[in-house]
Amino acid sequence: MNEVMNAILTRRSIRKFTADPIPAEVLEDLVKAALHAPSGMGKQTWQFTVVTNQEIIHRLCGLIGTELGREGYDMYGPAAVIIPSNEKESPWGKEDNACAMENIFLAARSYGVGSVWINQMQNINDRPAVRALLDEIGVPADHVIYGVAALGYADPSVPVEPKERTGKVVYVK
Structure with a gap:
């Protein structure tokens, strides 16, 4: 199978990570992949903030938990997060x-790295506390x-079952 299709068909949201760090070279490639995504009119008004500092990740989780009333919130314990941000005024x-x-x-x-979209x-x-x-x-x-990309290696104690993919497909010839 084509390697891109394999990645698409086998990607799953991982909701429990190990503490193993992700090599810097892998994180650099993930950001390179992000930078090569399409953007409205090619404007590329984004920034990607890569955080591997566990103290900062824990602080961010704590702030999210406090602001949303979700005590113990932990983003599933990622080794790293990539935070894409974009200009508030960007229409895209x-x-x-x-x-x-x-x-x-x-x-x-x-790269064998697990991921999950964090939308909180x-x-x-x-x-104020989050902005600070x-x-x-x-x-x-x-x-x-x-959204935030929470990243890490999947905890092997949690099986990741493939989900049935549904939705209507219509071909017009």
Whole structure:
């Protein structure tokens, strides 16, 4: 099978990671994949913030949990996160970041790295405590985060079963 199709057909959302770190070279390739995603009119108004510092990841999780009333929230314990952000005024920011996230997920799969989309950030970006942490890690104040790529190696104790894929397909010839 074509390796791209294999990555697409075998990618799953991983909801429990091991503590094993992801090599820097792999993270660099994942960001390269993100940078090669399509963007509205080719504007590329995004930024990708890569966080491997576990203390910062834990702080971010704690802030998300506090802001959303989800005590113990942990993003499934990732080794790293890639935070795509985009200009608030970009009419295509959400779509651009979604394309970049998919590229990250498929590239991660090709390296044996698990991933899951974390969507909790999109409505809490500008809450003071969250914004302070985003400022600290260099996310521009005029950017919004629509999703976070939580990354790590899948915990083997949690089986990842393939899901049946449904949806209507219509061919018009």
